[in-house]
Amino acid sequence: MNDTSNLRAIGIDFGATSVKIGALPDILKDGGEEPVVLETLSYSSVNDLIDAIAESVAGIGKRHGNMIAVGCGVPGLVDFDRGFVHTLTNVPGWQDIALRDILERETGLPVFIDNDANCMAYAEWRFGAALGLSNVVALTLGTGIGGGMIIDGKLYRGSSFAAGEIGQMSIDHKGGPGPYGLPGILEGHIGNRQISELAATRLHDQPMPAGGWTPRSVAEMAVAGNPQACQIWLDVAECLGSLLASIAWLINPDAFVIGGGVANAADLLFDPLEKKIRASVSSVISDDLRILPAKFGNEAGIVGSAAQALDAVLERR
């Protein structure tokens, strides 16, 4: 076999507010080049933004050399096989875009488009907290809640590439309807907005932080010992733990990997969450189950999308 260790891929992390672009494996190294960041909303059209992305990809490719693939993670439902974006959550104008074909034309490299949570799961499995495990359920907690799964040592995408939408799963069949009609979905209980609303209600006797209540300010309050703020995190852990226990009964994974903004609450969330999950499943499932904080933060999308693309091109060879 030829040595492939000098080959590189570019990862594009497409977000509602910014697009971040970097190179693998360089981004894994301390002191490596910072990602290029484009402000999503500063481009007047989808085409202008894609042009700017292609230009950045070309620039990074020139600086690093040996680029053989481009990966792109997007916040929404995609058709992975066709490289097609069905729709992007919170990004106006992105409906039914043949993003792979456009980027392949503009970059001259093979391009792979996937859901951002799948990219995060892939990053954690290839280089992060879940390195080398067979069955992994990864999730990101933030404004929305996304998920990705490694099943039998392979990223599992589902029959129409929509698997892993953990935020859309229900924890209360009698709850209010979610955006797709299902009652009592997780995202409606513990999304960033819901945590902020809980704080506004329960912490109304506290001075509101500059910028209003956020999961971060609620976490700071809890660390400082405020009992209402602590209770908010216990409630989040109870909701999330109930769903993850159900998923453990279904998937019986080696590990859950949890990332995203809310996960920064660290022990405030992880301790009661782990306790809740372990108290809700058979020891056959819990004995070897690990509940792990994600290794990657902001760079997960770049690492995961680039790693997927690199692995896919190397597999074809």
Place this chain on the structure above:
Amino acid sequence: MNDTSNLRAIGIDFGATSVKIGALPDILKDGGEEPVVLETLSYSSVNDLIDAIAESVAGIGKRHGNMIAVGCGVPGLVDFDRGFVHTLTNVPGWQDIALRDILERETGLPVFIDNDANCMAYAEWRFGAALGLSNVVALTLGTGIGGGMIIDGKLYRGSSFAAGEIGQMSIDHKGGPGPYGLPGILEGHIGNRQISELAATRLHDQPMPAGGWTPRSVAEMAVAGNPQACQIWLDVAECLGSLLASIAWLINPDAFVIGGGVANAADLLFDPLEKKIRASVSSVISDDLRILPAKFGNEAGIVGSAAQALDAVLERR
């Protein structure tokens, strides 16, 4: 390649009340030999029952010839790799039994032990309703609710072989605790006993059928037009549909396959169930999703356990 079409396997469907034993592919043929049935509770010890099973296996092997494997589906958690039974629901005395080793010694054939719901899923995927599909979630509704999954064209067992326990998943995070501590589990809402209890309450003004209320008598009542009985099935469909919609968001399967006693309520259950699921997920997921009644009834365990064993031995060759 050699012709393997004349090779056979024996399937053992191990149940709380009876053990049924038959041969594959013969059991798939019209007019094939009826399974041998042993009454589980008429044997005074685990060893006596295993001896009787081995004797039946030997007899069937002699009558049919060309036996190369034995499969055994059991109602409980197993260690598939070691052929070890952790515990059997509702079968006293079956704790930590090295069933594979015992049966291999007694039959002289390679033996494979799996959970009965995994066997049902395998039967439906290899010869039944889900023939040839890539991603399938199969479930059996009865006293308990079990499940099995085909993922990327392969039976998925989970990291410690405990995946697919759909009946233990929660639909109500504020409900009463299940046997393993998780609140509001599906089995606690729509198991046979729960349906009978609902009927006893809601149909108290109706003459009780001989033998008391059962899912079957509630179904007959609903078919006859009793509105309370119809409502019970709508409630069952609502609970089950809520969980299956959540599973669809996670797994994005090609199909759900539903079998077991409660599934005999047929349209009373399937129509509202299908409507509920489709009204709760994105069209990206629901467009190609099929909700199918199981093809196999009582013979699912024999077919699935035998087929698994046959396929496993042929793969090794």
